[in-house]
Amino acid sequence: MNANVYENSSSLYNDKWVFLAHSVALEQEAAERMHELAETMAVHNNYELHELLTALARYSESHAADIKALCKDETLPNFKAWEYSWPNDESPEIFYYAKVHYLMTAEDALQTALEVELSAEAFYKDIALGTANPEIKELAGAFAKEEQEHAQAISDQLKAMKTASYPGSLKALDQTDFDPPHMPE
Ligand code: ZN
Secondary structure (H helix, E strand, O other), X not given: OOOOOOOXXXXXXXXXXXXXXXXXXXXXXXXXXXXXXXXXXXXOOOHHHHHHHHHHHHHHHHHHHHHHHHOOOOOOOOOOHHHOOOHHHOOHHHHHHXXXXXXXXXXXXXXXXXHHHHHHHHHHHHHHHHOOOHHHHHHHHHHHHHHHHHHHHHHXXXXXXXXXXXXXOHHHXXXXXXXXXXXXX
8 A cells, every 4th residue: 555645535534634635636626627617718709707717716726825825834745646535536627627628608618617616515515524523624614615605606697697598488477477568458
């Protein structure tokens, strides 16, 4: 067994520095995915989504920087890619990479961005629920909440987009309810 590998994934749940090292990796990974999605939208001249996705990338970048700052007097374990122990043996990056391509529609891009945020939220929630260490629980809980807010922002955007592209659905209903056509006299 490689001595550099932390004995098993349980250290993710009980060693604060192992948890934070994974968090930094996850945020950096998420930032890269968001930048790629943002670029895809720029290619499609969709500058509104380019901005939204770039903003989400910057949240991840600043979160990674905040975590590093939090650790300033401590040294984070410096894992090689294969030394991380992601829950279910699944690095967040593997899941999305194949989905990023330049034929992506705005809806695809948002859907993929949503999955990035939901996956980050799930990671933190899993740690928050699984850890017995109160400090890790608090950090992971706060991180999960932040990711949940990002996911909500994207999901609102997706809803708005669907409403706009299918005016026959929600808007028509609203018109039926609130703005009935004039009846002949
Ligand atoms: Zn996020």
